[in-house]
Amino acid sequence: MAQCPLCNSLTELEVFCPKCENRLDDSGKVSDYLEPYAHYEAAETVKMGDVYPNTAREQLCPHLMVCQQCGYDEVHFIKEV
């Protein structure tokens, strides 16, 4: 069964705020309480490459990345492996 490497602490996602360059905090998996993601800017994951929110959705784990400094947030879709 596919598992999200981020949820399982196998990897860390390093994403930086485009506004203030602070490192974004991973607020965890968002699919349980956030649907749809339309009002968030869906960003490609930095490390995972060509992952898009509309393909193989069940194998993607959406993580809300938040900047604690300025409040910027975006959803990164982590490919489950």
Ligand SMILES: [Zn+2]
């Ligand atoms: Zn996850």
Ligand SMILES: [Zn+2]
């Ligand atoms: Zn920021």
